[in-house]
Amino acid sequence: MKTQGLIRFADFELDVERYELRRGGDEVRLERLPMELLILLASRNGELISRAEIVRALWGANSFHDTENGINTAIRKIRLALDDDPIAPRHLKTLKGKGYRLDGIRETEQAAAPAQPPHAxxxxxxxxxxxxxxxxxxxxxxxxxxxxxxxxxxxxxxxxxxxxxxxxxxxxxxxxxxxxxxxxxxxxxxxxxxxxxxxxxxxxxxxxxxxxxxxxxxxxxxxxxxxxxxxxxxxxxxxxxxxxxxxxxxxxxxxxxxxxPVAPAAHDAYLRGRYYWYRRVHFDPCFAATHALSGEDFFRSRAYFDSAVEHDPTYALGYVGLSNFHGSTVVHGFYPPEEGWPLARAAAERALDLDPELPEAHHAMGAVHYFYDWDWRRAEAAFLHALRLNPSYPEAHRLYARMLMSIGRDAEGHALMKRAEKLDPLAFQGSRAFGLVLSGDHEQAVREYFNRAAAERSPLIYQILATAFEVKGLVKESVEATVEALVCCNELARAQAIRERWETGAHDAVLQWLRADLLARHRDGYTSPLLLAEVYARLGRAEDMFHWLDLALADRSSRLCELRTNPWFLRWRTTGRFRSLEKRLGF
CATH class of the missing domain: 3.40.50.10610 (ABC-type transport auxiliary lipoprotein component)
Known part of the structure; x- marks a missing residue:
């Protein structure tokens, strides 16, 4: 789907970047879902689009919404906006039993994310x-x-x-x-x-x-x-x-x-900070926060980023580093969102003020829009801007792919993951596995990564396998993968505690121990309510789960932006209470 540019048909202008439909210079109001469908139709230059494809694009492949009525309502509202006669439409045509197409597109100005040149x-x-x-x-x-x-x-x-x-x-x-x-x-x-x-x-x-x-x-x-x-x-x-x-x-x-930068010492500090930030950020944030994995590398990176902007207050990359630190430490469970994300936003804005053409700054702002604002449109615009400035930026490809999969655009998300893999063939091990779990393909994640030699498995792969195994009901394998992930992270005492609970009381004892540990940490300091909602979901305790989900929404817990792809909540997605929660999030 086109996500940038100006599309013209008849006397209408569809400004995709501004999310606006205009006629004669005046805005024509459209609600979110009809606007998304109009953008999808307009992006195909008169191609026929089936109802099944519309469902996948707007609700996701595993949707439990009433999509039939949803499509019919959206089509009706688009026709009202276009002043189109439903009996003899001029613009939005229905091909019975086939789908829909938008006729009359006469000019398209597109500014999509640039693909890698064929002979680069x-x-x-x-x-x-x-x-x-x-x-x-x-x-x-x-x-x-x-x-x-x-x-x-x-x-x-x-x-x-x-x-x-x-x-x-x-x-x-x-x-x-x-x-x-x-x-x-x-x-x-x-x-x-x-x-x-x-x-x-x-x-x-x-x-x-x-x-x-x-x-x-x-x-x-x-x-x-x-x-x-x-x-x-x-x-x-x-x-x-x-x-x-x-x-x-x-x-x-x-x-x-x-x-x-003006000061070479600022660059030296930024390079060292980036090294430690990369070394810690590529863990599964749910696993890392649940098990309170050490944030030492994050905090070492922050000291270097601070030093970079002290040496050169005009050094945009130094502020990008600070934005990345503040955002990542929230996502990984160290600070409340209201404490970290405003600082992340301010640092990203400062970087953009200093250098509006810095791809890392747009990527940092996209993370704020995604994890904190829950504004998918602005997040997408920021990621696309970063990729226009640097198409060889795999981190932007990955986070953009992650966002697309979390809002149900799986095909586009997987395509972006593949593009990132071409730029980064070996990658930080487990990035593709993370994408498979996000899109609900736990079977493929296990098939693709479990058969690898143990020496080829990073901590992230073990963390992802622990989730995939448990979703598939393979709880023994899940506990073993959890223990291996903790051993890889040098969390030996915690690994031994989980092993002992498994040996004495099986999987339920492990989950009860995790629940008690999270509640104790919640009493003593900040622990994201979403973590408690997840462990109650794994225990099958729906009332407690919804209680903590409500608290997580009030907390603006960062990973709620991926609520629809969170594997622990899949069994409740068809319930009215869960759908209501999704609506409050803006899905």
Whole structure:
């Protein structure tokens, strides 16, 4: 479905981005559902759309709504808005037994998320080797490569496809040649580098290699390191642009200049903060909050992001980091939404004020709209804007896909997940599994990930498998996956406690222990009411579940935006009380 642009038919204008229908310059009022259906019809340029497809697009594949009456009512309201005679319609045509189509579309101005060009040059920035002998420099080496990837993604949006950092990191100390890596990932260029020390002085060495003929087309040594971190991104970008395109455009030069801070120390701090944030954020937030997994990495990242904006108060990426911190710590259960999300919004707004063309800033604002405002339209616009600015931004693809699946647009969501996988073939392990569980495909999640060797399973995969197994009724396997996930996260005492409950009282004893633990934490500090609603749902205690769901709604619990895809509540989705809750959320 088109989600941006201006569509004209007859004397009407449908402004998709503004969510507005106009006639002669005057707005024609339409409710949400008829507007969504009109956008769907208009987006197909006169194609016939079946009622089944309308149900999937507007309500989701597993909908329990009265969709027949819903479609009929929406069609009637669209015809009223278009002043269309239902007996002899001019615009909205019905083909009995087939579906509907919108005739007369004469001009469409589209600004959808840009797809990867069919012949885009593929580039990877490998993790910089830490040759200083100081393990404390590992974080800087990883983050320098990651930020260089993000910068290149902006510079060459039309011609460059930059492989994501989460794939690149798999090649650290893999012992593979550039030729082998290039063959495995179908690459055109590889940037590799190292951090070395000479006494107390640190030096960055970097080189750009063209894979076709193994030619080194650029190399440089940087000292001091802080300034060198900025120069690498400028010079590599310029070199690649000279290779791939005749020259950098003025717009690209401006984007690069605005992305890099005035103070090199600010960039150094941002890189280190981003390293710790990435290391913690890719856990299943429900599992992490239920089991109170450590937030040490989050809080370390916050100290570095604070330092970045202290060094340079005009550094937009520093504020993006702070926005990501405040939002993520709420989603992962550390703070109440009303405490964290306003700070996340303020930091994202500050980043956008400083650099309106920064994709990470639009992505951060999209997260605010999604998790806190529950405003799917504005969230979608923000994610699309981020992807227009940097089509090689897998994090934006993933969160946008997650949002689409949570509102029932599964096909689009899975397509975006696939696009993210092309940009990030190895990914942070488990991202696809997370998407499968969101769309309710627990069978596929188990089939695809359980058969992998244990060495290939990350903590996230175990967390997702624990959910998928329990939904399928395989409670023994679910408990085993939970224990393995906790062991992977070094939560050994909690893993042992769950194992003991299982051995003495089976699954019900485990759930009762979790319930008591959550209630105790709720009495002593902040614990999201949604966590208690989930554990009561797993225990089959509907009245307690709805009580805590009402409290979660009052709390604006972040993960309520994914209520319709939350596996613990599936058995109650057909009830009137649950439907009422969905309506209060804006579904």
């Amino acid at each position: 040059v593929r580039v990877i920035v490998l993790p910089f080797d830490n040759m200083t002998g100081d393990p404390g420099q590992d974080a800087f080496c990883d983050a320098l490569a990651a930020e260089t990837s993000a910068t290149l993604g902006m510079l060459g949006a039309e011609r460059l496809a930059v492989i994501a950092r989460t794939t690149a990191v798999h090649y650290r100390r893999a012992g593979k040649s550039i030729a082998e890596i290039a063959r495995e990932l179908t690459l055109d260029y590889v940037l590799e580098g190292s951090l070395t020390s000479d006494g107390t002085r640190l030096r960055i060495l970097a080189q750009l290699v063209r894979c076709a003929d193994q030619t080194q087309i650029w190399s440089h040594a940087y000292e001091p390191v802080s300034a060198g971190a900025l120069n690498i991104q400028q010079e590599v970008g310029a070199t690649l642009a000279a290779e791939v395109t005749p020259r950098l455009t003025q717009h690209q030069l401006t984007a690069l200049a605005r992305r890099l």
